[in-house]
Amino acid sequence: MTDYTFIDTDIQIHGLSPDPPVRAAVEHELNSSKPIAMSEFSLVELKGNYIQDLVLLRRKVCDSTSLELAFSRVQNTGGRRAALMLAQLIKWLGGSAFPVNPWAKARSLLLTHLDAQVLACWKEFQRKTDKVFADFECARAKEGPLHIREGWHVAIPKCSPQNSKCKINEFMMKFSSEIQALASYIDSLDAKDCTNELLVISNIIKKTLRDGVFHIEGQACRKIGDLLIGLQSKSGKELLSSNYKEHSQLHKPLSYNFRQFPIANIRSK
Amino acid sequence: MEKLTGGEAQTTEYRPRVVCRQHASNDFVDSGTANFIGTRNVLDYATYRREKTGAERIINSRRLRNIDEAFYWIADANDTVIDLTERSNLFDSWKDVLEHSMASKDGLSISQHEVLGALIVATKSKDISDFDTITLKIFQEATNILRQDRVLEVDSERIIEGLLGAGASLSIPLNTKEISPAEEESLDSMMEELLVKSREND
Numbered sequence: 486m487t488d489y490t491f492i493d494t495d496i497q498i499h500g501l502s503p504d505p506p507v508r509a510a511v512e513h514e515l516n517s518s519k520p521i522a523m524s525e526f527s528l529v530e531l532k533g534n535y536i537q538d539l540v541l542l543r544r545k546v547c548d549s550t551s552l553e554l555a556f557s558r559v560q561n562t563g564g565r566r567a568a569l570m571l572a573q574l575i576k577w578l579g580g581s582a583f584p585v586n587p588w589a590k591a592r593s594l595l596l597t598h599l600d601a602q603v604l605a606c607w608k609e610f611q612r613k614t615d616k617v618f619a620d621f622e623c624a625r626a627k628e629g630p631l632h633i634r635e636g637w638h639v640a641i642p643k644c645s646p647q648n649s650k651c652k653i654n655e656f657m658m659k660f661s662s663e664i665q666a667l668a669s670y671i672d673s674l675d676a677k678d679c680t681n682e683l684l685v686i687s688n689i690i691k692k693t694l695r696d697g698v699f700h701i702e703g704q705a706c707r708k709i710g711d712l713l714i715g716l717q718s719k720s721g722k723e724l725l726s727s728n729y730k731e732h733s734q735l736h737k738p739l740s741y742n743f744r745q746f747p748i749a750n751i752r753s754k
Numbered sequence: 755m756e757k758l759t760g761g762e763a764q765t766t767e768y769r770p771r772v773v774c775r776q777h778a779s780n781d782f783v784d785s786g787t788a789n790f791i792g793t794r795n796v797l798d799y800a801t802y803r804r805e806k807t808g809a810e811r812i813i814n815s816r817r818l819r820n821i822d823e824a825f826y827w828i829a830d831a832n833d834t835v836i837d838l839t840e841r842s843n844l845f846d847s848w849k850d851v852l853e854h855s856m857a858s859k860d861g862l863s864i865s866q867h868e869v870l871g872a873l874i875v876a877t878k879s880k881d882i883s884d885f886d887t888i889t890l891k892i893f894q895e896a897t898n899i900l901r902q903d904r905v906l907e908v909d910s911e912r913i914i915e916g917l918l919g920a921g922a923s924l925s926i927p928l929n930t931k932e933i934s935p936a937e938e939e940s941l942d943s944m945m946e947e948l949l950v951k952s953r954e955n956d
Binding site: 498499500501502503504507508535538539551552553556566568569570572573574575576577580581583584585586587588590593594596597598599600601602603604605606608609612632635636637748752753 | 856857862863864865867868869870871872874875907910911914915918919923924925926927928929930931932933934937938941942944945947948949951952953954955
């Protein structure tokens, strides 16, 4: 056990909120709760969420011949969240004064920032913490965004024994008593407290306990991210997260300290 | 209309890329290239490639000339012998060239975008007095890297890590989970306005 405060992936993402009070609250936590740590698995989640969105925007902007086409492609493939992200970037670049014509110039402006953001965010996420705990040596966490030809490769491959020499099995077995307790705890929960994520975790750990081995094939780890981050945070004094629904349940049988980041109260109304 | 010649020119792939001046602002050819190529409506593919390469060289060298000039500005802005007012003006001129360089021409590499984008985010709405000597030296080194025709991945990573290490914030807040309904509405109306402007150009 160390003095580290672990931050969940969502805290890093809140740090990129356009809402100034949210950003300020994250900054305050990062400065006042030192030393700060995160699980290596948070890097996989950051890449799988925020950075994937940046790369989607980059691809659609690059392939489009007008803002209208780019915006429509972003909306069709990335949904409302990605469309708002593009709008947010344009707002940062001048809002209504953004020089949308000629498109070649506008596109160049957008691509410059999107390319810079992919690398800068990846590096900045790691820099914000004092330590990244890598107890299970996740192969996917070591794979940063890659340049390929004139674009980015950020897809997260499915794990198999061939492409993953990680120690997730040893890590899970080290916490077999906690996992056993968690399986019983989830079974005892009322339906209203048992989220879909908790059910998925329950199914995977029951299989692990039954077989005596954690099956890494596919995306098993990504389905139990909250559990992995919770277990890793046992190396520190607490886990700070805004994910109340899962961690308010997981921390009891797993015996880690959970502190809620009250995002709903901080957010501008 | 002249007939397209050459094996490659027969393929439909190249047909739309043959320059028609009225399409100079579209996606296929930037206006600088179109101006260089001139007013003819159709070129054979070999001529088109030759002239386009020549045009790109000229445009690239213009960009490099500007960056070269910017390098001396940031180098002088770092010279503590020079009066602070002048240093501040040199710094602002350097920032202007970076902005211009970002918008002036498509076709920069990802690594060039990374360095340029990081410099622009790090210096947005800031003056020379907001930075310490170490950070200013990194700006100078980054500009020096941009003077090269090609930027290596290791160089762009080194610059970004250097800036982060010096305490610069390089992230643009783009997470949309925390957007309030009012802000969402404001973004929607901004996009509507810009899409109208975009259509006017068609």
